[in-house]
Amino acid sequence: MIARIASVLLSCVLIGGPAFAASPPAGPPAAAVRIQQLQVALIGSGAIGGGTLRFRDRSYDITVGGLGIGGIGASRLLATGSVYGLTRVSDFAGAYVQVREGWALGDKGRGTLWLRNGKGVVMRLATRRRGLQLSLGADGVLIGFRR
Template sequence: MAAPSAWAADALGQPTASLCFRLHDAALAGGYSWGKGRLYFGGHSYPVKITGGGAVGIGYSTLRGEGKVYNLARLSDINGTYWSVRAEGTIGRGRNVAVLDNNHGVDIKASMHTSGAHLAAAVMRLTLKVNPGGERAEAMPASCTFPIR
């Protein structure tokens, strides 16, 4: 059972950064997502704003997630629009996994814990924007902690 997930990690290469994030997702036919995160890259961390949406859904959920970031060579390459196909069915609590990629070749393999009441199946588009002015010198944590500061 562990072989498929190990293969997926190998297919993306070695992670170059990590991302901790909290996202809110609301839908009534079309959906909208918003939230924030913290990118850990090169011995520093940076605040990240997340916005976007998808289609075909109903309800509301909150997602707490952590992602391994692949192919990030320059901080500015994290900025941009990420695409993924996503299906979610949350009643109370759930779990979700997604692989997102942008036009700079950056990939994010995210694992999320969801809470709320939400049913959605959509092509998801999320825009990430890093704020280099909020930089802190800190290493990647072993796992994400919430709330994100």
Template sequence: MRISGQFRAVFIALIAVVAASITSAAYAESGTIRISVVKAGWFIGGSGGSGTLTFRGRVYPLSIGGLSAGLVFGASQTDFVGRVSQIRRPSDVAGVYGAAGAGAALGAGARAIVLTNEKGAVLQMSGREVGLMANADLSGLVISLR
């Protein structure tokens, strides 16, 4: 009988953990995001821009900033449009996003990216890049609500 009581307690605890994770994932929502980022550099690069998050019918202004290190030459502007998922409130979008990437733009080109921050927000964006840029770098992007 003692083993079945311990088994029952472990089983109930396991069910509680699974139920909590299912309900928290079920309440996560998504929104749309539009950002415009200007990137420039010579070995070390910087980026900055602005954008908007549309979430639950409201529009929230965003500020974007970041650094890149590696092979970074030139300057470009990229206008991204996409979806942000796994958020519960607008402030979940704010945070630090890291990426490793490589690419080149001469004139106009396309770009797609998927990023995740420390709060679990997932950005899936694509857009048009204009400029003269060659990069193979590690970069960090900081998004904040204005």
């Protein structure tokens, strides 16, 4: 798992992951997602958590984990937002490139996450954070379905 996240992260850095955040996704959202994570960063970063995907009137429990670069501190994150380009639920799971920015100071904090996978699924998420963290960087993220 760590090797796969590291290869996604390396691709993000080499290809210029932040460039995909500049172009908005095409069409209306296909689904909604809610993610809760614990993030820790000191130059490198790590995150673990889970959440729920709401797609075609069904809810799916998901797991989320990642490794990245950039940031300092620790925070709990709640991210909610839209999923674009999802036509089959099976296309949701897998490796994502994530571009993030945000901050947390006590119970105040905000940010934005953009995630994209190789199947054309894009997520744009607004975040609320609690803790003490400055977050700016890129990550490789693995998303799966909870069994």
